[in-house]
Amino acid sequence: MLTCVGIGAGPANLSLACQLEAAGADALFLDRKPGSSWHEGMQIDGVKLQVSIFKDLVTLADPKSPYSFLSYLHENKRLYHFLNAQYDAVSRREFANYIAWVSQRLPSVGFDESVREVLFDGTFCIRTDKRTLRARNVSIAVGKTPKVPSFIEDKLCASLFHSADFTMKGRALGGKRVVIVGGGQSGAEVFLDCISRRGADAPAHVHWVSSRSNFLPIDDSPFTNDLFMPCQVAHFERQDAQAREAYLRENMLASDGISLCTLRAIYQKLYERRFIDGQEGVATLSPNRRVTMAAQTPTHWLLGIRHKGGGGEELVCADTVVFATGYRDGDTPFLDGLRDRLDHVGGEIRVDEDYAAVWDGPANRSVFVQNAARGQKGLADPNLSLLAWRAQRIVHRILGRAEAASAHPSFIAWTSEEPRVDALKFA
Ligand SMILES: Cc1cc2nc3c(=O)[nH]c(=O)nc-3n(C[C@H](O)[C@H](O)[C@H](O)COP(=O)(O)OP(=O)(O)OC[C@H]3O[C@@H](n4cnc5c(N)ncnc54)[C@H](O)[C@@H]3O)c2cc1C
Incomplete structure (x- = not known):
């Protein structure tokens, strides 16, 4: 046993x-x-x-x-x-x-x-x-398991796939029109890889679509990192379901944003392509938009992309589509x-x-x-x-061991009932 x-x-x-x-x-x-x-x-x-x-x-x-x-x-x-x-x-x-x-x-x-x-x-x-x-x-x-929008689930194949398969299915992109959907770290890494390819390996065009308002960085600052301490779990658990949901939404960029070094590398690569290599139109960046449909024609994919601020549906042609749309349990x-x-x-x-x-x-x-x-x-x-x-x-x-205290409390008093560091010192 x-x-x-x-x-x-x-x-x-x-x-x-x-x-x-x-x-x-x-x-x-x-x-x-x-x-x-x-x-x-x-x-x-x-x-x-x-x-x-x-x-x-x-x-x-x-x-x-x-x-x-x-x-x-x-x-x-x-x-x-x-x-x-x-x-x-x-x-x-x-x-x-x-x-x-x-x-x-x-x-x-x-x-x-x-x-x-x-x-x-x-x-x-x-x-x-x-x-x-x-x-x-x-x-x-x-x-976790890769997640795609429900209207994509039965369409997954060698030319339309989740970013979790990128190194296997995204090798031969030379001369292709590539659309990447998803504005988190995975989408950013796939985009950077695509715009960094050269010569015969370079895609004809790379289009990065995100439902977020911009290409936003992960918040790696000190007090945000305090959210990743054991005491924060205890604080989170004590809140009601509504407060927990609001907290996860408000603090999304504490864990689900793009590393600053990746954003910088992307920006620098775009700069090099346009101003040093003299290549206009290598990439399109489309934040604040959702992919609303994908239809396969005999030669390519047709994607419907809608701006969240309103307006009609834009139709975009693609040879390869990468969904960097996250994971579920x-x-x-x-x-x-x-x-x-x-x-x-x-x-x-x-x-x-x-x-x-x-x-x-x-x-x-x-x-x-x-x-x-x-x-x-x-x-x-x-x-x-x-x-x-x-x-x-x-x-x-x-x-059956007693739990050992693993760290001093956070500098932040997350709740008014929590003991403060100065109070502990003089207790
Ligand atoms: C691309 C990517 C990068 C990430 N980078 C970071 C990072 O930099 N920092 C960070 O903090 N987090 C990161 N994460 C999040 C997280 O840390 C990792 O996903 C981590 O691997 C989670 O560990 P896990 O053991 O829970 O799951 P997994 O690593 O997914 O392991 C689960 C395992 O269970 C196995 N399994 C499933 N079903 C069965 C079964 N029925 N029988 C036997 N085995 C089974 C699977 O084969 C798998 O090996 C990243 C996530 C992704 C997707």
Whole structure:
């Protein structure tokens, strides 16, 4: 009988695997992919992590862990080189290599095995495509699934696809009219890649359409980063559903904006193309517009694009269309046998303060849900920022340990009831 079976071995469950191993717990983490990879379809040359490398799999929960990014550099004898390279941010490729390095070192992590069903009869029975396992706890971290507008879903193909497939399907764009839909980081990276191609590889034209009012940067300033602290999760949880929704809307650019370095690179590339290379009309940038329809003709795609400020529908021809329109929560068909026993809120499985699903089963048996509770836990839920802290909470819950205070309170008094730092000092 295992202490925990993890479904998925992306960063969320890998962090848990690292910390359960350190605690000596008997666990197994399974991933359906043939081997470790991280956003393979968006491993475009030069793309970078959008967070500090301290937000690796373990450091913020356990800086002494042998699975930190620093340990990875040290063991691979490149710590000095990394320092001297003076990166502003770690490359997405290197982060993928780091994740692969961690998963190779963890005997509890296995690939090429898909979980098909989870049932409960006092303990969890986990059926995979290869075997049946028994565990006292289950941790679900299946990540996100690419999302496109509903009128596109049945049209996806080699010439109209989600940005998650860009490095596979977006190779041969030479001489083509490319339309990119979506004004977040993925759309920006795809656009930059397209306008950077030269000679026979260069598209004939690149059109970037966004429903946002402009091509807006991520807010990476200090007080905004305080939104990605553990104490912020507690504050967020205490608000009612309406306030939580408003908060997520108002603070969207804290996590869902374009890195300043990407925006600068795009602007500089447009400048070079127009004023140095003398190429007019390489690209069109169309913010504040929505793609309203896509029709395939025998030779190309016809897209309807509507300005949000009103006016008629503009028709645009494209040979290739890339939808960088975000992600939704990953599917969990293996939970169908348990779903009625789990509480739900706002379309999500309701989780408690330790990310355990609220259900009608015994308190010492839990289904933990990671990266699928943004509506309950706030902005940091889908990204790397609090992943190590979240996994630590899960470990403490599984092992019945008391929660250790992880950080001083924020400088910001998020609620009037919260103790202020100066008050604590003199208490
Ligand atoms: C292009 C891109 C770049 C990003 N960059 C950043 C960044 O710079 N900073 C940041 O903070 N966040 C970033 N994020 C967001 C987030 O950090 C990552 O998506 C992160 O990978 C989430 O980890 P995860 O483990 O929850 O999910 P995933 O990494 O998606 O892993 C889930 C795993 O579950 C497996 N799986 C699914 N179903 C099953 C099943 N039935 N059986 C077995 N295995 C299954 C999948 O194969 C997958 O490997 C980025 C997201 C994207 C899309």
